[in-house]
Amino acid sequence: MRKIYTLFLFVFILISNTNAQQLSDYRFCVDPGHGGHDPSNDRRIELPNGIIFWESEGNLVTAFHLEAILTNLGASVKLTRTANNDADDISLSSRSTIANDYGADFFQSIHTNGSDGTANYSLVLFKGETDAPAFSEAKRMSDIMVPQLQAVLRTTNAYSRGDMSFLGFNLGVLNNAQMPSTLSEGAFHDFPESGLRLKSTHFSKNYAWAIAKSFLSFYNKAGFSDGRVGGVITDDYTNEVINGAEVIANPGSFSCTTDNNYNGFYALNLAPGNYTLSISRDGYVSKDVNVNISGNVYTELEIDLTYFNDGKPRADFFVSGLPAGAGQSISFDASNSLDPDGTISSYAWDFDDGSNGTGVNINHTFASDGVYTVNLIVTDNDGKTGTISKDVTIETNPPLTPVIASVIKGADNEVKISWFKNPGAGVSYRIYSSNSDNLDDFTLLVGESSLVYGTVEYTISSLDPNTNGYNFKIMAVNSAGESAYSDTYSIFRSDDANALTVLIVDGYDRLGSWGQATHTFANTYMSTLRDAGSFNISTACNESISDGSNDLNNFDITIWFLGDESTADETFNSTEQGKVKVYLENGGYLLVSGAEIGWDLYAKGLSSDKSFYTNYLKANYTADGSSGNNPANGISGSIFNGVSLNFGQIYPEDYPDEITATLGSENIMNYKNGQVAGIAYKGSFGTSSEIGSVINIAFPLESVSPPSSLVPFMQKAIAYFSGYLTGLDDVNSNSKFEFRLFPVPTNNVLNLQFKESISGEIDVVIYNLSGKKIYSQSLISLKNKGLFTIDISHLSNGLYMLKVNNQQQSHSTKFIKE
Known part of the structure; x- marks a missing residue:
C-alpha cells in the first residue's frame, strides 16, 4: 500500500x-x-x-x-x-x-x-x-x-x-x-x-x-433556474493569472476567491438578473464589471486587473517538494516576482525557524514538523520593497510502502534481498521471513537498527540449512510510524547440485482486477515449481531487470508474470523487450503469463511492440476475450494435453487475450469457447543459432484455483523447455525419475540421459503419431546417470513419441526428427 x-x-x-x-x-x-x-x-x-x-x-x-x-x-x-x-x-x-x-x-x-x-x-x-x-x-x-x-x-x-x-x-x-x-x-x-x-x-x-x-x-426537464458566471482573472501587464483575487456579486453579496494554485479561476451561481461584479486583490486596482445572468446558462467572463502598489515590486513564490516531513529538503522559487517599472535586485527569505536566506531560488530543510509562515521580501532597483507570506506545512507521515527489488538465492545458505530507496528522510527498514506456504507466520529477520536510512540491500547467510523455501517481505519505518508490507518475494534452494535455476519476474504493478496494492503471487509460482521438480528459485521485479540489477542470462528459466497489466502501465517496455530478446537469443527459456500482453503490444502498441510480440513471444493477438472463456484446457496432441486451469478465481479476469500461434510456434491451450489461450515455441530467435524457448499464456496463471492444478502444467512446461520429465503420468506418485532427450530437434542419433541412477528393468519405446510401435529396447540398472544412445537414422522426418517405463512409472515425451 x-x-x-x-x-x-x-x-x-x-x-x-x-x-x-x-x-x-x-x-x-x-x-x-x-x-x-x-x-x-x-x-x-x-x-x-x-x-x-x-x-x-x-x-x-x-x-x-x-x-x-x-x-x-x-x-x-x-x-x-x-x-x-x-x-x-x-x-x-x-x-x-x-x-x-x-x-x-x-x-x-x-x-x-x-x-x-x-x-x-x-x-x-x-x-x-x-x-x-x-x-x-x-x-x-x-x-x-x-x-x-x-x-x-x-x-x-x-x-x-x-x-x-x-x-x-x-x-x-x-x-x-x-x-x-x-x-x-x-x-x-x-x-x-x-x-x-x-x-x-x-x-x-x-x-x-x-x-x-x-x-x-x-430527462426533458426545465433546467436550472439559476445561471452561472465564471472565468479567469489575469494581470493586464503580464497576462499571468492572479491568485487570491476576490469576486463579489451585487446585489446579494455572493462571493468567491481564486485559489493559490495559479489558475486564477472564479465562478458563481446567481439567480437571473443584472449584477455588478467587484474584483479586488491587494496590490491591484479594484475593478467593477457588469454582467447579465440567465437561467440555465453559463456566462464566461474574463477579467483583468492593473497592478499598482506605489511603484513597489510584486513579491511571489511557490514551493516544490511538498508534501514533506522534517528533514526533507524543499525548494522555494521566487521567479514569479515582478517589478513593472524596473528590476528586482534582491530576494530575502525568512523561514520562521530562525533561518534566513537569499536568492531567487533556494532550498531549505525544516528540522521539525509544524506550520511555518515563510516570508519573502523583494527589493527593486529603486530600493522599494514588496513582501508576501505563505504558510508551509511540514508533516512527517508514515513512510510509503517499500518496493522490493529482488530476492536472489546465492551460494549455500546465502540470500541477497534488495529494495528501492524509500522517499523521505529518516526512513529505515525491517525484513520479515516465513517458510510457510500459508504466509501466516512471518517473523522479524533483521530490524531498523541494522537497516538504517540509505540501506537498499541485505545479504542473509544464516538461514536454516534444513529449510529449502523462504518468503520475504519488507516494511519501512520512521518517526511517524510504519508502512504497509511490501510484495512478498520467494526463494527455493534445491538439494540437487544439478538443479535448474529459475527467476520469477514480477511485472504486475497495476492494481487492476487484483485490487490490492501488494501481493504474494511469487509464492504461488515458487511453491508450484517446488512441487513440480527440482529447482533453485529466485524472485525479482521487472524494474530490476530494466535497470540491470538482475540479469536474465544468469538463469536457465524465467517465469515473467504480468497479471492484467495493460497499456497504462505497459506489459513489456522497450528496455525490457531488449533484455528478453537477448535472453531468448542466448538460449533462455521464458514462460510469460498475463491477460493483456497481446492487447498492449499487438493491438495498441507501436510497430516495434508488435514485432516483439510476434517474433519473440511467437503469437498473434486475435481478440479481447471475456470471463466466459474460463477454463483453459490443454490441446489434444500437445504436451499440455490433460491440463485444465480454472483461471479468474483468485482474482477476477474479465478480458483474457485470445491469441494464435505464428512463426513456428504451436497452439497448446484452448479456452472454453475454442479460442487459443496459449502457445509454445522451441527454436532459434532473431539471427542467433542458439535454441531457446517461449511459452506464452494469455491469462494470469496466478489467478488459477486450486493452485495445485498448476503443478502438472508447470511439470509439462519444464518438460517442454528442457526435455526433463518430472513426475508426469506417475503410477506411483511417491516415486519418480527424470530424464532428458538431446539434441532436440535431432537428426540421426537421439540421446537419452537419466538424472538419477535407475535400478531394475526399464523399457524404452518409440511410437509414430499413428500409435504404431517402431522401436523397443530394454535397459537394465542404469548407474551413474547413464547415457543411452538410440540410432534413428532409419526413421522418416517427423514428430514421434518416446515412452520410458518400469514397473512403477510410465513417462512420455515428443521429439522431432529432421
Whole structure:
C-alpha cells in the first residue's frame, strides 16, 4: 500500500429552491474514476509552479459536487467511492456492479484525460460503436453532454464517441453496466493551464454543473433556474493569472476567491438578473464589471486587473517538494516576482525557524514538523520593497510502502534481498521471513537498527540449512510510524547440485482486477515449481531487470508474470523487450503469463511492440476475450494435453487475450469457447543459432484455483523447455525419475540421459503419431546417470513419441526428427 491521504471536502452549492425535485424520480450512480495515490494508475501530474494534480483526487471532488447538485434536484445518488485511499481503487467491473445493484437509471463515470501535454478537448464515451451503441440512450446523453462540457471547461473541442470506435475495445467500467452509461473525460490534466484549473473547486463545480445540466436536458426537464458566471482573472501587464483575487456579486453579496494554485479561476451561481461584479486583490486596482445572468446558462467572463502598489515590486513564490516531513529538503522559487517599472535586485527569505536566506531560488530543510509562515521580501532597483507570506506545512507521515527489488538465492545458505530507496528522510527498514506456504507466520529477520536510512540491500547467510523455501517481505519505518508490507518475494534452494535455476519476474504493478496494492503471487509460482521438480528459485521485479540489477542470462528459466497489466502501465517496455530478446537469443527459456500482453503490444502498441510480440513471444493477438472463456484446457496432441486451469478465481479476469500461434510456434491451450489461450515455441530467435524457448499464456496463471492444478502444467512446461520429465503420468506418485532427450530437434542419433541412477528393468519405446510401435529396447540398472544412445537414422522426418517405463512409472515425451 502506498501513502494514504484523507481528502476532506466541504461542498457548498447555491441552488435555488425552484430547482428542487426535478429529478426526484431518478437514481444515479456516479463513479469517481481511479482512487488512491498510485503514481502510475492515479495520474500524478506535475504542473507549473510546483503544483501537483492527482486525477483520483480531482475526480472525487467533481463527484462530490455532482452528488450535491443532483441531491438538490431531488435525485437519489450513489457514489462508487467516497474516499481517496488506495483501498478505494476498486476494480472496473466492481464499479458497474455497484450501479447494477443500486438499480441506477444512469451510470456516470467521471475522469480527466492525459496525453502529451498539448491536447485539451472534452470527450464522452459510451459502450459500443459510435453508430451502433449498446444503449441508444447512452449515445443520446453523450451527444447532449459534450457541448455542455466544452462550454464550461474551456476546451478546444468536444467529441461523443462509442468506446469500440474510439478505443478499439469496450471500457471495463462500462462493459457490464445494465443501464445507459457514459464515461466523461472533461478536460486534459496534463495540459498545463487546464491541469491548474482542475485544482480549483470552482472549476470542478463547473464540470459537475455541466453533467447535471445534461441530465436535466436528457430527462426533458426545465433546467436550472439559476445561471452561472465564471472565468479567469489575469494581470493586464503580464497576462499571468492572479491568485487570491476576490469576486463579489451585487446585489446579494455572493462571493468567491481564486485559489493559490495559479489558475486564477472564479465562478458563481446567481439567480437571473443584472449584477455588478467587484474584483479586488491587494496590490491591484479594484475593478467593477457588469454582467447579465440567465437561467440555465453559463456566462464566461474574463477579467483583468492593473497592478499598482506605489511603484513597489510584486513579491511571489511557490514551493516544490511538498508534501514533506522534517528533514526533507524543499525548494522555494521566487521567479514569479515582478517589478513593472524596473528590476528586482534582491530576494530575502525568512523561514520562521530562525533561518534566513537569499536568492531567487533556494532550498531549505525544516528540522521539525509544524506550520511555518515563510516570508519573502523583494527589493527593486529603486530600493522599494514588496513582501508576501505563505504558510508551509511540514508533516512527517508514515513512510510509503517499500518496493522490493529482488530476492536472489546465492551460494549455500546465502540470500541477497534488495529494495528501492524509500522517499523521505529518516526512513529505515525491517525484513520479515516465513517458510510457510500459508504466509501466516512471518517473523522479524533483521530490524531498523541494522537497516538504517540509505540501506537498499541485505545479504542473509544464516538461514536454516534444513529449510529449502523462504518468503520475504519488507516494511519501512520512521518517526511517524510504519508502512504497509511490501510484495512478498520467494526463494527455493534445491538439494540437487544439478538443479535448474529459475527467476520469477514480477511485472504486475497495476492494481487492476487484483485490487490490492501488494501481493504474494511469487509464492504461488515458487511453491508450484517446488512441487513440480527440482529447482533453485529466485524472485525479482521487472524494474530490476530494466535497470540491470538482475540479469536474465544468469538463469536457465524465467517465469515473467504480468497479471492484467495493460497499456497504462505497459506489459513489456522497450528496455525490457531488449533484455528478453537477448535472453531468448542466448538460449533462455521464458514462460510469460498475463491477460493483456497481446492487447498492449499487438493491438495498441507501436510497430516495434508488435514485432516483439510476434517474433519473440511467437503469437498473434486475435481478440479481447471475456470471463466466459474460463477454463483453459490443454490441446489434444500437445504436451499440455490433460491440463485444465480454472483461471479468474483468485482474482477476477474479465478480458483474457485470445491469441494464435505464428512463426513456428504451436497452439497448446484452448479456452472454453475454442479460442487459443496459449502457445509454445522451441527454436532459434532473431539471427542467433542458439535454441531457446517461449511459452506464452494469455491469462494470469496466478489467478488459477486450486493452485495445485498448476503443478502438472508447470511439470509439462519444464518438460517442454528442457526435455526433463518430472513426475508426469506417475503410477506411483511417491516415486519418480527424470530424464532428458538431446539434441532436440535431432537428426540421426537421439540421446537419452537419466538424472538419477535407475535400478531394475526399464523399457524404452518409440511410437509414430499413428500409435504404431517402431522401436523397443530394454535397459537394465542404469548407474551413474547413464547415457543411452538410440540410432534413428532409419526413421522418416517427423514428430514421434518416446515412452520410458518400469514397473512403477510410465513417462512420455515428443521429439522431432529432421
